[in-house]
Amino acid sequence: MPKAYAYTRYGGPGAEAFIDVDRPAPGRGELLVAVRAAGVNPIDWKLRSGFRRPGDTGTPEFPVVFGSEAAGVVEEVGEGVTGFAIGDAVFGNTVAGGYAEYAVLPASVTAQVPDGLSFTDAAVLPVAAATAYDGIRGLDLPAGATVLITGAGGGVGVAAVQLARAFGLSVVGTAGEGKKDFVEGLGAVHVPSGPDLAARVRAAAPGGIDGVYDLVGGDVLTEAATLLADRSKLISAGASPQDVERLGGSRVVRARTAAVLDEVARLVERGDLDPRVTETFPLERAGAALRAVEGGHARGKIVIEVGA
Template sequence: MPEAYVFTRYGGPETEALAELDKPVPGPGEILAAVRAAGVNPVDWKIRSGYRRPGDTGERAFPAVLGSEVAGVVEAVGEGVEGFAAGDEVFGNTVAGGYAEYALLSAEVTAHKPAELSFRDAATLPVAAATAYDGVVQLGLPSGSTLLVTGAGGGVGAAALQIARSAGLRVVGVASAAKKDFVESLGAVHVPSGPDWADAARAAAPDGVDGVYDLVGGDVLTEAAGLLTDRSKLITAGAPAEVVAELGGARVERARTAAVLDAVARLVLDGGLDPHVTSTFPLERAGEALRTVEEGHARGKVVIEVAR
């Protein structure tokens, strides 16, 4: 039977295990893919801990497979799926986990993988890069504007800095001092996080900040709002909608379409976006991969590769 890395109940790492599960069967609108690579994201361990994404309903069935994004090869398609056939190389968002030999993908959020794009890099795009892309598009800042990104050292933040740069924006990234070189390597002005970060941001952008992409929430979001004259240019993926609405901003509006996946893949191929995969693990070491992200040791993206 195919293997998958699962969690058996809500909780910590002690709930995780490598398990043998039946091969999934694609339902209407779904694609079954033989996984070649799966991206690892903070939302994975948060879901294991009991976090529910906005819009999540119902109870999760256990054991539940971890993971939200994969790249692989189509094995079969469900009813109503058009444009995909067995043997196609694809990448996209999973329906029910991706740390596995086989995964179900939603056809609406699955794209054909360009031949020049590796499975490893493609597997990092559906969550972090697509979220970053949606936010930059939502802000709609004209070329030459200054965008400030909080939490710039993480997966979404690093992608946002690069995507904004490719759109002609000047970028300022707030991240820990340890990530200074990384943030600057992405073409951004680094501002160290900490109690005085807002003052440092004002000094780094003496002409003002035109937009804020927040990935932290809390007091950082409130301080970031104070840097803007137009609060409609404040978006967050780090705080609830009602919290940012009180400050005059909004949550990042996720498009969740194949067109966005095509766009971020093109950015990678054109050199405007580097996924920065820094660590890879085999499926049998998926727990180590998730610990790397959960404990904050990852600099860049972590990927699980599935041998074939």
């Protein structure tokens, strides 16, 4: 039977296990994909810990397969799907987990893998890169403006810095001192995290901050908000809607469309976006891949590679 990596209850790493699963069947509007690579994201371990996304209700039916993004080869095409055929190389968001030999993807949030783009790089685009794209586009800043990106050394932040630069923005990025060279290598002015963040940002950007894309929340978000004259230019993917709205900003609006995935892939093709996959693990070491992200010190993206 096909293998998958799942959590069997809410809790810590002890709740994780490999399980045997039936080969899934795609429903209407869906694709069955033989997974070649799956992205690892902080939301994966947070969900295992019991975190609920806004709007989630009830308790999931355990076991729950980890992962919300994957790339692979189409094995079956569900009813009503057009534009995809068996054998196509695709990437997208998963319906019910990607740390597995097979995954189901909704065709509406799936795109073709361009020639020259690896499954490993494509697998990390649907969550982090697409979230970065939606946030930077949502700020709608003109070329030449300055944007502050908090959490610039993480998976979403790495993509957000590169996309902001590609769209003609100057970037100030906050991250731990240990990620200074990494963040500066992306083209951002690095500002170390910690107390009195706003003062350090003002010193690094004497011309002011025109927009903030927050990926951290909490006190970092509160300080970042003080840097803006126009709070409508405050967007967060790191805080609850209530917290960011209290400060006059808004939660990032996710497009979740194949068109966004196509555009992000084109940016990679043009060299404007490097997915920055820094470490890969085989499916058999999925737990180790999660620990690398859960520890909070990963630079760039972690990927689980599956199959041939």
